[in-house]
Amino acid sequence: MTAVFWIAGILAVAGALGVIVAKTPVHSVISLVVNILALAALYLALHAEFLALIQVIVYAGAIMILFLFVIALLTARKDPIERTEGKLEGQRELGLVTAVGGAVLMIAVAASAGLGRMPANEALPSGFGSAAAFGRELLTTHIFSFELTAFVLLAAVIGVVVLVGRRQL
Protein backbone atom coordinates (compact mmCIF):
# COMPACT_ATOMS: atom_id res chain seq x y z
CA MET A 1 0.00 0.00 0.00
CA THR A 2 2.84 2.36 0.77
CA ALA A 3 4.17 1.90 -2.77
CA VAL A 4 0.74 2.74 -4.20
CA PHE A 5 0.60 5.82 -2.03
CA TRP A 6 3.98 7.13 -3.19
CA ILE A 7 3.44 6.42 -6.87
CA ALA A 8 -0.10 7.82 -6.96
CA GLY A 9 0.84 10.73 -4.72
CA ILE A 10 3.76 11.79 -6.92
CA LEU A 11 1.61 11.42 -10.05
CA ALA A 12 -1.14 13.52 -8.47
CA VAL A 13 1.25 16.35 -7.59
CA ALA A 14 2.92 16.15 -10.99
CA GLY A 15 -0.46 16.29 -12.70
CA ALA A 16 -1.52 19.29 -10.63
CA LEU A 17 1.73 21.10 -11.50
CA GLY A 18 1.20 20.23 -15.15
CA VAL A 19 -2.22 21.92 -15.10
CA ILE A 20 -0.75 25.30 -14.22
CA VAL A 21 2.57 24.99 -16.08
CA ALA A 22 1.31 23.68 -19.44
CA LYS A 23 1.28 26.25 -22.22
CA THR A 24 -1.70 24.95 -24.16
CA PRO A 25 -5.11 24.41 -22.55
CA VAL A 26 -5.44 20.86 -23.90
CA HIS A 27 -2.22 19.83 -22.17
CA SER A 28 -3.58 21.33 -18.94
CA VAL A 29 -6.71 19.22 -19.24
CA ILE A 30 -4.70 16.07 -19.86
CA SER A 31 -2.56 16.83 -16.80
CA LEU A 32 -5.76 17.28 -14.83
CA VAL A 33 -6.92 13.83 -15.97
CA VAL A 34 -3.62 12.38 -14.67
CA ASN A 35 -4.18 14.17 -11.37
CA ILE A 36 -7.76 12.91 -11.07
CA LEU A 37 -6.86 9.30 -11.90
CA ALA A 38 -4.02 9.37 -9.37
CA LEU A 39 -6.43 10.66 -6.74
CA ALA A 40 -8.82 7.82 -7.62
CA ALA A 41 -5.98 5.37 -6.98
CA LEU A 42 -5.37 7.02 -3.61
CA TYR A 43 -9.05 6.68 -2.72
CA LEU A 44 -8.89 2.98 -3.64
CA ALA A 45 -5.89 2.55 -1.36
CA LEU A 46 -8.02 4.07 1.43
CA HIS A 47 -10.80 1.48 0.78
CA ALA A 48 -13.10 4.21 -0.57
CA GLU A 49 -14.04 2.19 -3.63
CA PHE A 50 -17.27 4.04 -4.40
CA LEU A 51 -15.57 7.41 -4.24
CA ALA A 52 -12.81 6.12 -6.54
CA LEU A 53 -15.36 4.96 -9.10
CA ILE A 54 -17.27 8.23 -8.98
CA GLN A 55 -14.01 10.10 -9.31
CA VAL A 56 -13.21 8.28 -12.55
CA ILE A 57 -16.72 8.34 -14.05
CA VAL A 58 -17.78 11.88 -13.11
CA TYR A 59 -14.53 13.82 -13.02
CA ALA A 60 -12.20 12.03 -15.43
CA GLY A 61 -15.15 11.15 -17.65
CA ALA A 62 -17.94 13.67 -17.79
CA ILE A 63 -16.34 16.86 -16.52
CA MET A 64 -13.11 16.52 -18.49
CA ILE A 65 -15.09 15.93 -21.68
CA LEU A 66 -16.98 19.15 -20.97
CA PHE A 67 -13.65 20.94 -20.45
CA LEU A 68 -12.40 19.67 -23.80
CA PHE A 69 -15.61 20.73 -25.53
CA VAL A 70 -15.32 24.24 -24.14
CA ILE A 71 -11.65 24.48 -25.09
CA ALA A 72 -12.43 23.21 -28.57
CA LEU A 73 -15.18 25.78 -28.91
CA LEU A 74 -13.15 28.71 -27.63
CA THR A 75 -9.67 28.05 -28.99
CA ALA A 76 -9.37 26.47 -32.37
CA ARG A 77 -5.86 27.93 -32.59
CA LYS A 78 -2.63 26.26 -31.56
CA ASP A 79 -0.86 29.23 -30.01
CA PRO A 80 -0.97 29.58 -26.23
CA ILE A 81 -3.72 31.76 -24.85
CA GLU A 82 -1.81 33.68 -22.24
CA ARG A 83 1.52 35.20 -23.17
CA THR A 84 1.39 38.42 -21.23
CA GLU A 85 2.07 38.75 -17.54
CA GLY A 86 -0.90 39.13 -15.22
CA LYS A 87 -2.15 42.62 -14.54
CA LEU A 88 -1.40 42.41 -10.84
CA GLU A 89 2.25 43.07 -10.19
CA GLY A 90 4.15 40.39 -8.30
CA GLN A 91 1.18 38.04 -8.55
CA ARG A 92 3.36 35.08 -9.48
CA GLU A 93 5.83 35.63 -6.63
CA LEU A 94 3.07 36.17 -4.08
CA GLY A 95 1.32 33.05 -5.29
CA LEU A 96 4.53 31.05 -4.92
CA VAL A 97 5.10 32.35 -1.38
CA THR A 98 1.49 31.58 -0.43
CA ALA A 99 1.62 28.09 -1.92
CA VAL A 100 4.92 27.18 -0.25
CA GLY A 101 3.79 28.73 3.03
CA GLY A 102 0.51 26.85 2.91
CA ALA A 103 2.29 23.59 2.13
CA VAL A 104 4.74 24.05 5.02
CA LEU A 105 1.85 24.77 7.40
CA MET A 106 -0.09 21.72 6.23
CA ILE A 107 2.93 19.47 6.60
CA ALA A 108 3.55 20.89 10.06
CA VAL A 109 -0.05 20.21 11.05
CA ALA A 110 0.06 16.69 9.62
CA ALA A 111 3.37 15.96 11.36
CA SER A 112 2.26 17.25 14.75
CA ALA A 113 -1.07 15.43 14.50
CA GLY A 114 0.73 12.16 13.86
CA LEU A 115 -0.26 10.72 10.48
CA GLY A 116 -1.80 7.28 10.50
CA ARG A 117 -2.93 7.55 14.10
CA MET A 118 -6.24 9.22 13.37
CA PRO A 119 -9.02 7.99 15.63
CA ALA A 120 -11.45 7.71 12.72
CA ASN A 121 -9.07 5.34 10.91
CA GLU A 122 -9.12 2.78 13.72
CA ALA A 123 -12.87 2.70 14.20
CA LEU A 124 -14.09 2.30 10.62
CA PRO A 125 -17.25 0.19 10.39
CA SER A 126 -17.03 -2.80 8.08
CA GLY A 127 -17.94 -2.03 4.48
CA PHE A 128 -17.04 1.66 4.93
CA GLY A 129 -16.66 3.35 1.57
CA SER A 130 -18.38 0.59 -0.38
CA ALA A 131 -21.18 1.47 -2.77
CA ALA A 132 -23.68 -0.41 -0.60
CA ALA A 133 -22.73 1.48 2.57
CA PHE A 134 -22.71 4.79 0.76
CA GLY A 135 -26.10 4.18 -0.83
CA ARG A 136 -27.63 3.13 2.47
CA GLU A 137 -26.41 6.30 4.21
CA LEU A 138 -27.46 8.52 1.31
CA LEU A 139 -31.00 7.15 1.09
CA THR A 140 -31.67 6.74 4.82
CA THR A 141 -29.82 9.15 7.11
CA HIS A 142 -29.23 11.84 4.52
CA ILE A 143 -32.38 11.41 2.45
CA PHE A 144 -33.46 14.95 3.28
CA SER A 145 -30.23 16.54 2.03
CA PHE A 146 -30.39 14.25 -0.99
CA GLU A 147 -33.83 15.56 -1.89
CA LEU A 148 -32.64 19.11 -1.30
CA THR A 149 -30.03 18.80 -4.02
CA ALA A 150 -32.97 18.71 -6.44
CA PHE A 151 -33.64 22.34 -5.54
CA VAL A 152 -29.97 23.23 -5.96
CA LEU A 153 -30.07 21.74 -9.46
CA LEU A 154 -33.34 23.51 -10.26
CA ALA A 155 -31.85 26.85 -9.16
CA ALA A 156 -28.81 26.16 -11.35
CA VAL A 157 -31.01 25.33 -14.37
CA ILE A 158 -33.03 28.52 -13.93
CA GLY A 159 -29.75 30.41 -13.53
CA VAL A 160 -28.43 29.12 -16.85
CA VAL A 161 -31.64 30.13 -18.62
CA VAL A 162 -31.54 33.59 -17.03
CA LEU A 163 -27.88 34.31 -17.69
CA VAL A 164 -27.40 32.90 -21.19
CA GLY A 165 -30.94 32.78 -22.55
CA ARG A 166 -32.29 35.22 -25.12
CA ARG A 167 -32.37 38.82 -24.01
CA GLN A 168 -36.02 39.56 -23.60
CA LEU A 169 -38.47 40.04 -20.79
Add this chain to the structure above:
Amino acid sequence: MQQYSLLLPEIILAGLGLLLLALDLTVSSKRTLAVAGVIGTLATLAAVVANFGAPATEIWSGTIRVDAFAQYFKLIFAVILGLVFLFSGEYLERREVKVGEFYILVTFATLGAFLMASSLELITIYIGLELMTISSYVLAGMLRNDARSSEASIKFFLMGALTSGVILYGLSLLYGLTGSTHLAEIAAGLAASPNASLITAAGVFIIAGFGFKIAAVPFHMWAPDTYEGAPTPVSAFLITASEAAGFAALLRILLVGLAPALPQWQAVLAVIAFVTMTFGNVTAIVQTRTKRMLAYSAIAQAGYVLVGVAVATPESVSAMLFYLMVYAFSTIGAFAVVIMLSNHVPSEEIEDFKGLARRAPAFALSMAFLLLSLIGVPPTGGFFGKLSLYRAAVDGGMVWLALAMVLNSAISVPYYFNVIRNMYLAEGPSTALGARPGLKIALGISVAATLLLGVFPEPLVGLLRTLHIMP
Protein backbone atom coordinates in the same frame (compact mmCIF):
# COMPACT_ATOMS: atom_id res chain seq x y z
CA MET B 1 -46.62 13.19 10.58
CA GLN B 2 -44.95 15.40 13.15
CA GLN B 3 -41.90 15.75 10.96
CA TYR B 4 -44.00 17.31 8.22
CA SER B 5 -45.75 19.80 10.49
CA LEU B 6 -42.38 20.88 11.89
CA LEU B 7 -41.09 21.29 8.34
CA LEU B 8 -44.12 23.29 7.26
CA PRO B 9 -42.25 26.62 6.78
CA GLU B 10 -39.75 24.98 4.43
CA ILE B 11 -42.48 23.06 2.61
CA ILE B 12 -44.52 26.22 2.04
CA LEU B 13 -41.46 28.13 0.86
CA ALA B 14 -40.40 25.37 -1.55
CA GLY B 15 -43.98 25.18 -2.79
CA LEU B 16 -44.00 28.93 -3.28
CA GLY B 17 -40.89 28.71 -5.43
CA LEU B 18 -42.45 26.01 -7.61
CA LEU B 19 -45.76 27.88 -7.76
CA LEU B 20 -43.97 31.02 -8.95
CA LEU B 21 -42.21 28.92 -11.57
CA ALA B 22 -45.58 27.73 -12.88
CA LEU B 23 -47.24 31.14 -12.60
CA ASP B 24 -44.37 32.79 -14.48
CA LEU B 25 -45.19 30.61 -17.48
CA THR B 26 -48.94 31.11 -17.40
CA VAL B 27 -49.65 34.58 -16.00
CA SER B 28 -48.71 37.64 -18.00
CA SER B 29 -48.97 40.23 -15.21
CA LYS B 30 -45.78 40.36 -13.20
CA ARG B 31 -47.57 42.03 -10.29
CA THR B 32 -49.56 38.84 -9.78
CA LEU B 33 -46.26 37.07 -9.08
CA ALA B 34 -45.32 39.63 -6.43
CA VAL B 35 -48.74 39.34 -4.80
CA ALA B 36 -48.46 35.53 -4.80
CA GLY B 37 -44.98 35.92 -3.31
CA VAL B 38 -46.20 38.14 -0.51
CA ILE B 39 -49.09 35.78 0.31
CA GLY B 40 -46.75 32.79 0.28
CA THR B 41 -44.29 34.60 2.54
CA LEU B 42 -47.10 35.47 4.96
CA ALA B 43 -48.10 31.79 5.06
CA THR B 44 -44.46 30.86 5.72
CA LEU B 45 -44.28 33.45 8.49
CA ALA B 46 -47.46 32.05 10.05
CA ALA B 47 -45.99 28.54 9.97
CA VAL B 48 -42.74 29.79 11.54
CA VAL B 49 -44.59 31.57 14.33
CA ALA B 50 -46.83 28.52 14.93
CA ASN B 51 -43.73 26.36 15.46
CA PHE B 52 -42.13 28.82 17.88
CA GLY B 53 -43.50 27.26 21.06
CA ALA B 54 -42.65 23.68 20.09
CA PRO B 55 -39.89 22.00 22.11
CA ALA B 56 -36.55 21.58 20.33
CA THR B 57 -36.81 18.51 18.12
CA GLU B 58 -34.51 16.77 15.68
CA ILE B 59 -36.16 15.10 12.71
CA TRP B 60 -35.03 13.21 9.59
CA SER B 61 -32.32 11.22 11.44
CA GLY B 62 -31.11 14.38 13.13
CA THR B 63 -30.44 16.26 9.91
CA ILE B 64 -33.05 18.94 10.67
CA ARG B 65 -33.34 20.63 14.02
CA VAL B 66 -36.43 22.65 14.83
CA ASP B 67 -35.87 24.91 17.82
CA ALA B 68 -36.47 28.51 18.79
CA PHE B 69 -33.02 29.55 17.52
CA ALA B 70 -33.86 28.24 14.04
CA GLN B 71 -37.35 29.76 14.11
CA TYR B 72 -35.93 33.14 15.04
CA PHE B 73 -33.60 33.17 12.04
CA LYS B 74 -36.41 31.93 9.79
CA LEU B 75 -38.48 34.85 11.02
CA ILE B 76 -35.73 37.25 9.92
CA PHE B 77 -35.34 35.57 6.51
CA ALA B 78 -39.08 35.42 5.83
CA VAL B 79 -39.55 39.09 6.75
CA ILE B 80 -36.71 40.07 4.40
CA LEU B 81 -38.16 37.92 1.60
CA GLY B 82 -41.57 39.53 2.03
CA LEU B 83 -40.09 43.03 1.92
CA VAL B 84 -38.08 42.14 -1.21
CA PHE B 85 -41.30 40.99 -2.90
CA LEU B 86 -42.91 44.27 -1.92
CA PHE B 87 -40.27 46.74 -3.05
CA SER B 88 -38.63 45.18 -6.12
CA GLY B 89 -41.30 45.33 -8.82
CA GLU B 90 -40.81 48.78 -10.32
CA TYR B 91 -37.00 48.56 -10.21
CA LEU B 92 -36.98 45.19 -11.99
CA GLU B 93 -39.31 46.38 -14.74
CA ARG B 94 -37.36 49.58 -15.33
CA ARG B 95 -34.03 47.74 -15.54
CA GLU B 96 -35.43 44.96 -17.72
CA VAL B 97 -34.63 42.21 -15.27
CA LYS B 98 -36.52 38.96 -15.79
CA VAL B 99 -39.06 39.45 -13.02
CA GLY B 100 -40.37 35.89 -12.72
CA GLU B 101 -36.95 34.30 -12.46
CA PHE B 102 -35.89 36.95 -9.96
CA TYR B 103 -38.77 36.07 -7.62
CA ILE B 104 -38.19 32.33 -8.03
CA LEU B 105 -34.46 32.54 -7.30
CA VAL B 106 -34.85 34.85 -4.33
CA THR B 107 -37.38 32.37 -2.89
CA PHE B 108 -34.98 29.46 -3.37
CA ALA B 109 -32.15 31.49 -1.84
CA THR B 110 -34.33 32.08 1.21
CA LEU B 111 -35.11 28.36 1.38
CA GLY B 112 -31.36 27.72 1.50
CA ALA B 113 -31.01 30.25 4.30
CA PHE B 114 -33.82 28.51 6.22
CA LEU B 115 -31.97 25.20 6.05
CA MET B 116 -28.65 26.72 7.13
CA ALA B 117 -30.30 27.96 10.32
CA SER B 118 -32.32 24.84 10.88
CA SER B 119 -29.73 22.12 11.18
CA LEU B 120 -26.94 20.86 13.37
CA GLU B 121 -25.81 18.54 10.63
CA LEU B 122 -22.94 19.62 8.42
CA ILE B 123 -24.15 18.15 5.12
CA THR B 124 -27.56 19.78 5.43
CA ILE B 125 -25.97 23.09 6.40
CA TYR B 126 -23.70 22.85 3.37
CA ILE B 127 -26.51 22.00 0.93
CA GLY B 128 -28.51 24.93 2.33
CA LEU B 129 -25.47 27.16 1.82
CA GLU B 130 -25.08 26.01 -1.77
CA LEU B 131 -28.77 26.52 -2.53
CA MET B 132 -28.54 30.05 -1.17
CA THR B 133 -25.27 31.01 -2.85
CA ILE B 134 -25.95 29.43 -6.27
CA SER B 135 -29.24 31.33 -6.44
CA SER B 136 -27.41 34.48 -5.31
CA TYR B 137 -24.69 34.21 -7.99
CA VAL B 138 -27.40 34.30 -10.64
CA LEU B 139 -29.36 37.06 -8.90
CA ALA B 140 -26.25 39.26 -8.80
CA GLY B 141 -25.82 39.00 -12.57
CA MET B 142 -29.41 39.63 -13.60
CA LEU B 143 -28.82 43.13 -15.03
CA ARG B 144 -27.70 41.75 -18.35
CA ASN B 145 -27.17 45.12 -20.01
CA ASP B 146 -24.88 46.31 -17.23
CA ALA B 147 -21.25 45.18 -17.28
CA ARG B 148 -20.89 45.91 -13.56
CA SER B 149 -23.63 43.40 -12.79
CA SER B 150 -21.81 40.70 -14.74
CA GLU B 151 -18.61 41.60 -12.90
CA ALA B 152 -20.47 41.38 -9.60
CA SER B 153 -21.79 37.95 -10.48
CA ILE B 154 -18.47 36.56 -11.75
CA LYS B 155 -16.51 37.82 -8.74
CA PHE B 156 -19.13 36.52 -6.36
CA PHE B 157 -19.17 33.16 -8.13
CA LEU B 158 -15.40 32.66 -8.26
CA MET B 159 -14.89 33.73 -4.65
CA GLY B 160 -17.95 31.83 -3.50
CA ALA B 161 -16.94 28.60 -5.22
CA LEU B 162 -13.42 28.85 -3.80
CA THR B 163 -14.63 29.53 -0.28
CA SER B 164 -17.22 26.76 -0.43
CA GLY B 165 -14.22 24.51 -1.07
CA VAL B 166 -12.41 26.03 1.91
CA ILE B 167 -15.44 25.44 4.15
CA LEU B 168 -15.75 21.85 2.92
CA TYR B 169 -12.08 21.29 3.72
CA GLY B 170 -12.69 22.41 7.29
CA LEU B 171 -15.88 20.38 7.63
CA SER B 172 -14.23 17.24 6.27
CA LEU B 173 -11.41 17.61 8.80
CA LEU B 174 -14.03 17.69 11.55
CA TYR B 175 -15.63 14.58 10.09
CA GLY B 176 -12.27 12.86 9.84
CA LEU B 177 -11.48 13.68 13.47
CA THR B 178 -14.77 12.51 14.93
CA GLY B 179 -16.43 10.23 12.39
CA SER B 180 -19.67 12.21 12.53
CA THR B 181 -21.29 15.05 10.64
CA HIS B 182 -23.59 15.98 13.51
CA LEU B 183 -22.32 18.96 15.49
CA ALA B 184 -23.32 17.59 18.91
CA GLU B 185 -21.44 14.35 18.23
CA ILE B 186 -18.52 16.31 16.81
CA ALA B 187 -18.31 18.30 20.04
CA ALA B 188 -18.37 15.08 22.09
CA GLY B 189 -15.74 13.51 19.85
CA LEU B 190 -13.44 16.53 20.02
CA ALA B 191 -13.74 16.67 23.80
CA ALA B 192 -12.96 12.95 24.09
CA SER B 193 -9.82 12.94 21.93
CA PRO B 194 -8.42 16.43 21.54
CA ASN B 195 -6.02 16.77 18.64
CA ALA B 196 -5.05 20.41 18.94
CA SER B 197 -3.27 20.99 15.63
CA LEU B 198 -5.98 19.40 13.46
CA ILE B 199 -8.79 21.15 15.35
CA THR B 200 -6.95 24.42 14.77
CA ALA B 201 -6.62 23.64 11.07
CA ALA B 202 -10.34 22.85 10.81
CA GLY B 203 -11.21 26.04 12.71
CA VAL B 204 -9.01 28.14 10.44
CA PHE B 205 -10.66 26.76 7.31
CA ILE B 206 -14.15 27.20 8.72
CA ILE B 207 -13.57 30.74 10.00
CA ALA B 208 -11.89 31.80 6.75
CA GLY B 209 -14.64 30.20 4.65
CA PHE B 210 -17.55 31.69 6.54
CA GLY B 211 -15.57 34.92 6.84
CA PHE B 212 -15.96 35.22 3.08
CA LYS B 213 -19.68 34.50 3.26
CA ILE B 214 -20.30 37.22 5.85
CA ALA B 215 -17.80 39.59 4.19
CA ALA B 216 -15.49 39.97 7.20
CA VAL B 217 -12.13 41.69 6.66
CA PRO B 218 -9.69 40.37 5.33
CA PHE B 219 -12.06 38.13 3.38
CA HIS B 220 -14.22 40.98 2.08
CA MET B 221 -12.63 41.89 -1.26
CA TRP B 222 -15.51 40.58 -3.34
CA ALA B 223 -18.20 42.33 -1.33
CA PRO B 224 -18.06 46.01 -2.40
CA ASP B 225 -17.98 45.15 -6.12
CA THR B 226 -20.74 42.58 -5.79
CA TYR B 227 -23.01 44.71 -3.65
CA GLU B 228 -22.47 47.69 -5.95
CA GLY B 229 -22.92 45.89 -9.25
CA ALA B 230 -25.80 43.60 -8.33
CA PRO B 231 -29.39 44.79 -8.88
CA THR B 232 -30.26 46.92 -5.83
CA PRO B 233 -32.95 44.58 -4.40
CA VAL B 234 -30.38 41.75 -4.66
CA SER B 235 -27.78 43.82 -2.79
CA ALA B 236 -30.35 44.41 -0.06
CA PHE B 237 -31.08 40.69 0.12
CA LEU B 238 -27.41 39.67 0.17
CA ILE B 239 -26.44 42.22 2.81
CA THR B 240 -29.25 41.18 5.16
CA ALA B 241 -30.52 37.61 4.60
CA SER B 242 -27.40 36.07 3.14
CA GLU B 243 -25.17 37.50 5.88
CA ALA B 244 -27.60 36.53 8.64
CA ALA B 245 -27.65 32.96 7.28
CA GLY B 246 -23.84 32.91 7.35
CA PHE B 247 -23.93 34.04 10.97
CA ALA B 248 -26.53 31.40 11.86
CA ALA B 249 -24.37 28.59 10.49
CA LEU B 250 -21.17 30.05 11.94
CA LEU B 251 -22.76 30.34 15.39
CA ARG B 252 -23.91 26.74 15.34
CA ILE B 253 -20.62 25.36 14.07
CA LEU B 254 -18.42 27.38 16.40
CA LEU B 255 -20.53 27.41 19.57
CA VAL B 256 -21.85 23.84 19.32
CA GLY B 257 -19.41 21.83 17.21
CA LEU B 258 -16.14 23.53 18.10
CA ALA B 259 -17.21 24.41 21.66
CA PRO B 260 -14.43 22.29 23.23
CA ALA B 261 -11.85 24.42 21.42
CA LEU B 262 -13.49 27.69 22.45
CA PRO B 263 -10.46 29.69 23.72
CA GLN B 264 -8.43 28.88 20.59
CA TRP B 265 -10.55 30.90 18.20
CA GLN B 266 -12.13 33.51 20.47
CA ALA B 267 -9.19 35.92 20.26
CA VAL B 268 -8.94 35.43 16.50
CA LEU B 269 -12.61 36.30 16.04
CA ALA B 270 -12.28 39.37 18.27
CA VAL B 271 -9.43 40.67 16.11
CA ILE B 272 -11.41 39.94 12.92
CA ALA B 273 -14.43 41.77 14.39
CA PHE B 274 -12.28 44.79 15.26
CA VAL B 275 -10.56 44.95 11.87
CA THR B 276 -13.84 44.42 10.02
CA MET B 277 -15.74 47.25 11.69
CA THR B 278 -12.83 49.68 11.53
CA PHE B 279 -11.98 48.99 7.90
CA GLY B 280 -15.62 49.12 6.83
CA ASN B 281 -16.29 52.43 8.54
CA VAL B 282 -13.07 54.17 7.47
CA THR B 283 -13.49 53.11 3.84
CA ALA B 284 -17.18 54.03 3.75
CA ILE B 285 -16.32 57.66 4.52
CA VAL B 286 -14.64 58.27 1.17
CA GLN B 287 -17.30 56.62 -1.02
CA THR B 288 -19.34 58.74 -3.41
CA ARG B 289 -21.68 56.07 -4.77
CA THR B 290 -24.67 55.13 -2.64
CA LYS B 291 -24.51 51.36 -2.98
CA ARG B 292 -20.74 51.24 -2.47
CA MET B 293 -21.11 53.31 0.69
CA LEU B 294 -23.84 50.96 1.92
CA ALA B 295 -21.63 47.98 1.01
CA TYR B 296 -18.80 49.21 3.23
CA SER B 297 -21.35 50.10 5.87
CA ALA B 298 -22.55 46.48 5.66
CA ILE B 299 -18.99 45.28 6.21
CA ALA B 300 -18.73 47.50 9.28
CA GLN B 301 -22.06 46.23 10.60
CA ALA B 302 -20.88 42.63 10.10
CA GLY B 303 -17.99 43.59 12.37
CA TYR B 304 -20.39 44.67 15.12
CA VAL B 305 -22.34 41.43 14.79
CA LEU B 306 -19.10 39.43 14.94
CA VAL B 307 -18.50 40.91 18.40
CA GLY B 308 -21.40 38.74 19.55
CA VAL B 309 -19.71 35.62 18.15
CA ALA B 310 -16.31 36.50 19.58
CA VAL B 311 -17.56 37.15 23.12
CA ALA B 312 -19.48 33.84 22.92
CA THR B 313 -21.63 34.14 26.04
CA PRO B 314 -25.42 33.52 26.05
CA GLU B 315 -25.90 37.27 26.56
CA SER B 316 -23.71 38.18 23.59
CA VAL B 317 -25.53 35.72 21.35
CA SER B 318 -28.89 37.22 22.41
CA ALA B 319 -27.57 40.72 21.76
CA MET B 320 -26.28 39.65 18.38
CA LEU B 321 -29.59 38.05 17.40
CA PHE B 322 -31.41 41.22 18.43
CA TYR B 323 -29.00 43.33 16.41
CA LEU B 324 -29.42 41.12 13.34
CA MET B 325 -33.19 41.69 13.43
CA VAL B 326 -32.86 45.48 13.80
CA TYR B 327 -30.14 45.57 11.18
CA ALA B 328 -32.33 43.66 8.71
CA PHE B 329 -35.17 46.15 9.07
CA SER B 330 -32.97 49.27 9.00
CA THR B 331 -30.99 48.11 5.97
CA ILE B 332 -33.97 46.88 3.96
CA GLY B 333 -35.75 50.18 4.68
CA ALA B 334 -32.74 52.23 3.61
CA PHE B 335 -32.51 50.17 0.43
CA ALA B 336 -36.21 50.79 -0.23
CA VAL B 337 -35.43 54.53 -0.36
CA VAL B 338 -32.36 53.91 -2.54
CA ILE B 339 -34.52 51.86 -4.92
CA MET B 340 -37.19 54.56 -5.01
CA LEU B 341 -34.56 57.15 -5.86
CA SER B 342 -32.80 55.04 -8.47
CA ASN B 343 -36.15 54.38 -10.18
CA HIS B 344 -36.10 58.11 -11.02
CA VAL B 345 -32.36 58.87 -11.04
CA PRO B 346 -30.46 55.80 -12.28
CA SER B 347 -26.95 57.09 -11.47
CA GLU B 348 -26.98 55.97 -7.80
CA GLU B 349 -24.60 58.66 -6.54
CA ILE B 350 -24.91 60.01 -3.00
CA GLU B 351 -25.30 63.44 -4.64
CA ASP B 352 -28.67 62.24 -5.96
CA PHE B 353 -30.07 62.59 -2.47
CA LYS B 354 -29.80 66.39 -2.75
CA GLY B 355 -33.07 68.08 -1.96
CA LEU B 356 -34.89 64.83 -1.27
CA ALA B 357 -36.51 66.43 1.79
CA ARG B 358 -38.54 68.63 -0.56
CA ARG B 359 -39.01 66.12 -3.36
CA ALA B 360 -40.29 63.30 -1.14
CA PRO B 361 -40.50 64.41 2.49
CA ALA B 362 -41.78 61.12 3.90
CA PHE B 363 -39.02 59.14 2.18
CA ALA B 364 -36.34 61.56 3.35
CA LEU B 365 -37.58 61.42 6.93
CA SER B 366 -37.67 57.59 6.85
CA MET B 367 -34.18 57.44 5.38
CA ALA B 368 -32.84 59.79 8.05
CA PHE B 369 -34.46 57.70 10.78
CA LEU B 370 -33.10 54.43 9.39
CA LEU B 371 -29.59 55.88 9.02
CA LEU B 372 -29.76 57.05 12.64
CA SER B 373 -30.61 53.46 13.55
CA LEU B 374 -27.54 52.23 11.63
CA ILE B 375 -25.41 54.74 13.56
CA GLY B 376 -27.06 53.66 16.81
CA VAL B 377 -28.85 56.78 18.02
CA PRO B 378 -31.83 56.52 20.46
CA PRO B 379 -34.78 55.95 20.17
CA THR B 380 -34.05 53.60 17.26
CA GLY B 381 -33.67 49.84 17.48
CA GLY B 382 -30.06 50.23 16.40
CA PHE B 383 -29.29 52.07 19.63
CA PHE B 384 -30.68 49.32 21.81
CA GLY B 385 -28.99 46.62 19.71
CA LYS B 386 -25.58 48.24 19.95
CA LEU B 387 -26.07 48.92 23.65
CA SER B 388 -26.74 45.25 24.38
CA LEU B 389 -23.77 44.14 22.26
CA TYR B 390 -21.61 46.67 24.12
CA ARG B 391 -22.86 45.47 27.50
CA ALA B 392 -22.33 41.82 26.54
CA ALA B 393 -18.76 42.57 25.44
CA VAL B 394 -17.96 44.33 28.74
CA ASP B 395 -19.54 41.54 30.80
CA GLY B 396 -17.71 38.96 28.72
CA GLY B 397 -14.36 40.53 29.57
CA MET B 398 -13.65 42.14 26.18
CA VAL B 399 -13.69 45.76 27.25
CA TRP B 400 -11.31 46.82 24.46
CA LEU B 401 -13.72 45.45 21.87
CA ALA B 402 -16.61 47.36 23.45
CA LEU B 403 -14.54 50.55 23.32
CA ALA B 404 -13.68 49.84 19.69
CA MET B 405 -17.41 49.57 18.95
CA VAL B 406 -18.08 52.97 20.50
CA LEU B 407 -15.21 54.58 18.59
CA ASN B 408 -16.40 52.97 15.39
CA SER B 409 -19.93 54.25 15.87
CA ALA B 410 -18.39 57.72 16.09
CA ILE B 411 -16.35 57.13 12.92
CA SER B 412 -19.51 56.05 11.10
CA VAL B 413 -21.37 59.29 11.81
CA PRO B 414 -19.88 61.34 8.92
CA TYR B 415 -20.84 59.07 6.05
CA TYR B 416 -24.36 58.37 7.26
CA PHE B 417 -24.81 62.03 8.10
CA ASN B 418 -23.54 63.03 4.67
CA VAL B 419 -26.67 61.46 3.17
CA ILE B 420 -28.90 63.29 5.67
CA ARG B 421 -27.10 66.56 4.94
CA ASN B 422 -27.62 66.10 1.21
CA MET B 423 -31.30 65.38 1.72
CA TYR B 424 -32.05 68.30 4.02
CA LEU B 425 -29.44 71.01 3.55
CA ALA B 426 -28.35 70.82 -0.09
CA GLU B 427 -30.21 72.39 -3.00
CA GLY B 428 -31.40 69.95 -5.63
CA PRO B 429 -34.04 69.48 -8.30
CA SER B 430 -37.56 70.14 -7.08
CA THR B 431 -39.69 67.63 -9.01
CA ALA B 432 -41.69 65.50 -6.63
CA LEU B 433 -40.88 61.77 -6.51
CA GLY B 434 -43.22 58.90 -5.82
CA ALA B 435 -43.30 55.13 -5.63
CA ARG B 436 -45.69 52.22 -5.97
CA PRO B 437 -47.75 51.20 -2.91
CA GLY B 438 -45.67 48.03 -2.36
CA LEU B 439 -42.47 49.98 -1.83
CA LYS B 440 -44.23 52.42 0.50
CA ILE B 441 -45.63 49.53 2.55
CA ALA B 442 -42.17 47.91 2.76
CA LEU B 443 -40.62 51.17 3.90
CA GLY B 444 -43.43 51.74 6.40
CA ILE B 445 -42.98 48.27 7.90
CA SER B 446 -39.20 48.76 8.17
CA VAL B 447 -39.49 52.14 9.87
CA ALA B 448 -42.23 50.97 12.23
CA ALA B 449 -40.26 47.86 13.20
CA THR B 450 -37.04 49.84 13.74
CA LEU B 451 -38.93 52.29 15.94
CA LEU B 452 -40.79 49.59 17.86
CA LEU B 453 -37.62 47.62 18.54
CA GLY B 454 -36.05 50.81 19.89
CA VAL B 455 -38.95 51.91 22.08
CA PHE B 456 -40.29 48.53 23.23
CA PRO B 457 -37.37 46.10 23.00
CA GLU B 458 -38.51 44.08 26.05
CA PRO B 459 -40.77 41.51 24.34
CA LEU B 460 -38.07 40.54 21.86
CA VAL B 461 -35.35 40.56 24.53
CA GLY B 462 -37.55 38.31 26.68
CA LEU B 463 -38.02 35.94 23.75
CA LEU B 464 -34.30 35.89 23.03
CA ARG B 465 -33.56 34.96 26.64
CA THR B 466 -35.45 31.72 26.11
CA LEU B 467 -33.42 30.79 23.01
CA HIS B 468 -30.68 28.24 23.37
CA ILE B 469 -28.12 27.59 20.73
CA MET B 470 -26.71 24.56 22.47
CA PRO B 471 -28.60 21.28 22.21
